[in-house]
Amino acid sequence: MTESTNRAGADSVTSHDDAPVTSSKTAKPERALLAEAVTVMAPASEIYAFWRDVTRLQTVMDNVLSIEAIDDKRSRWTVKAPGGRTVSWEAIITEDRPGESISWQSAEGADIDNSGRVEFRSAGARGTIVRATIAYNPPAGAIGQIIAKLFQREPRIQARRDLHRLKQVFEAGEVATGARNRRLHQERSKD
Amino acid sequence: MKAIAWHGKHDVRCDTVDDPEILNPRDAIIRITSTAICGSDLHLYDGYIPTMKKGDILGHEFMGEVVETGSASTLRTGQRVVIPFTISCGRCYHCSKHQYSGCENGNPADNQDISREGMGMPMGAAFGYSHMTGGYSGGQAEYVRVPFSDFGPLVIPDDSIEDEKVLFLTDILPTGWMAAENAEIEQGDTVAVWGCGPVGLFAVQSAFLMGAERVIAIDHFPRRLELARGFGAETINFEESKVYEALWDMTGGIGPDATIDCVGLEAHGAFADNIIDQIKVSTFLGTDRAHVIRQAIMATRKGGRVSMPGVYGGFVDKFPLGAFMEKGLTLRTGQTHVQKYLRPLYTAIAEGAIDSTFLISHRMGLEDGPTGYQKFHDDQDNYTKIVLKPGASAASLQA
Numbered sequence: 001m002t003e004s005t006n007r008a009g010a011d012s013v014t015s016h017d018d019a020p021v022t023s024s025k026t027a028k029p030e031r032a033l034l035a036e037a038v039t040v041m042a043p044a045s046e047i048y049a050f051w052r053d054v055t056r057l058q059t060v061m062d063n064v065l066s067i068e069a070i071d072d073k074r075s076r077w078t079v080k081a082p083g084g085r086t087v088s089w090e091a092i093i094t095e096d097r098p099g100e101s102i103s104w105q106s107a108e109g110a111d112i113d114n115s116g117r118v119e120f121r122s123a124g125a126r127g128t129i130v131r132a133t134i135a136y137n138p139p140a141g142a143i144g145q146i147i148a149k150l151f152q153r154e155p156r157i158q159a160r161r162d163l164h165r166l167k168q169v170f171e172a173g174e175v176a177t178g179a180r181n182r183r184l185h186q187e188r189s190k191d
Numbered sequence: 192m193k194a195i196a197w198h199g200k201h202d203v204r205c206d207t208v209d210d211p212e213i214l215n216p217r218d219a220i221i222r223i224t225s226t227a228i229c230g231s232d233l234h235l236y237d238g239y240i241p242t243m244k245k246g247d248i249l250g251h252e253f254m255g256e257v258v259e260t261g262s263a264s265t266l267r268t269g270q271r272v273v274i275p276f277t278i279s280c281g282r283c284y285h286c287s288k289h290q291y292s293g294c295e296n297g298n299p300a301d302n303q304d305i306s307r308e309g310m311g312m313p314m315g316a317a318f319g320y321s322h323m324t325g326g327y328s329g330g331q332a333e334y335v336r337v338p339f340s341d342f343g344p345l346v347i348p349d350d351s352i353e354d355e356k357v358l359f360l361t362d363i364l365p366t367g368w369m370a371a372e373n374a375e376i377e378q379g380d381t382v383a384v385w386g387c388g389p390v391g392l393f394a395v396q397s398a399f400l401m402g403a404e405r406v407i408a409i410d411h412f413p414r415r416l417e418l419a420r421g422f423g424a425e426t427i428n429f430e431e432s433k434v435y436e437a438l439w440d441m442t443g444g445i446g447p448d449a450t451i452d453c454v455g456l457e458a459h460g461a462f463a464d465n466i467i468d469q470i471k472v473s474t475f476l477g478t479d480r481a482h483v484i485r486q487a488i489m490a491t492r493k494g495g496r497v498s499m500p501g502v503y504g505g506f507v508d509k510f511p512l513g514a515f516m517e518k519g520l521t522l523r524t525g526q527t528h529v530q531k532y533l534r535p536l537y538t539a540i541a542e543g544a545i546d547s548t549f550l551i552s553h554r555m556g557l558e559d560g561p562t563g564y565q566k567f568h569d570d571q572d573n574y575t576k577i578v579l580k581p582g583a584s585a586a587s588l589q590a
Binding site: 039041126127160165167171172173174176181182188 | 208209210211212215216263282283284287295296297298299301302304316325326328338339
């Protein structure tokens, strides 16, 4: 065996890899943690601008009843919860890197304490990878999450669908619906 | 309007339902003039495809006249259009690669979870083919809502070309063509095609056009085998002959250079593996009857190509993976990228290079759709292709 392969062997002992912590089999974060990513055929600056304007962001977020801007850094979010209830919190932008990322943290008194970050990373000819990471304390612990899942409001699924609608707005210019007419569209939105 | 709706296994009805409306800027509403029942509609009829709901409107092979357009549609009222069965935005990464059936934006976000779980990636969207692929109402109806109407539909500029010549551009002709393309046919090749339904018969024609010297078509319906012979194919009736033995002998012990499975998940025939599959399917232990793809892999020559346009929906047992590896085969498959083939195949029809009407055995009014399904299902030898004509009188269809 040559010296160089010995060295390579020694290096590979470290346990580091490139997989995100949200795909870890062993990590046990204190709070529920989710990440979702989508590739959007549009420049990072445009998607950043869309996300930064909370009134536009609301149009792709199915479970969000309203997002009201309080000032440039703060907004109030009201979101559907299981059993016809709503939850609300004030989000404060903690770091704002134009065209790159936006980080937030819920203010004290939030119904669901949460924080997160959305990053916009260039993927060359494929556009921009939009990746959202969200940490939160599920209401009533694990049971709250099971209930949420039953109502299809499980946050990871919701985040995936919301990011996909964002993609559709940028790429197709509209949000796809399989409904035949307005009546069926309304029926399906209630599901 | 009237429409053919799915109500359960072997239960389709002609219902009266509320009309489609423009919902998105790129939409158009089409008044259907001709619509066909597809072999893959029989998979729905037989209850093989999950996520169907009672009342879902069927049909993904249709054409007609533009009657209403959204603000971003490029179509004009009165234009005659053929609609691809795949709903593709034309702007996403997959569409930019001309892999239109993989379009990421046709399937609504809420409909993507099932296929993402079951197949690893969310599937694209199609008309009238379950909620897993978008829950879009199909075109076996008087009217249909067509999304992305500025991208998918092909406007037929020539009024002298009748519907039936161009109707099959929606699905089965491009599907047969792509099947042959996926077989990577070289000049002088021998190509074996399983299934002489519409897709198989178009694959036979396409294979010859792409340079195949011999095409061997396999089925058990005499009339369908006769249609294949009409295009110059040699034939094997699998009820009378052992297919593998026949192919070995007919190719001088080499095997076909390329094989095409135009049958898919509902293979017929009393073969041992098929009977086991059938028991598993009926007891929910497996989903697909995969006799044909197994046989194709065993019969193909070493280093050959296997093309699989036939629809499969789930999992199969006893897939001959060892033979596949040891023989160094290539397998290509997928839902058809219809938009990629529309214009070149329209030209081929207009120039007479492809016969696109020979298949049609029956024409019916929309009201007779349920009978059409039953006949197409039970009497495949005589009913090779049924075209439904919404709004046509019975007298005009018999003429």
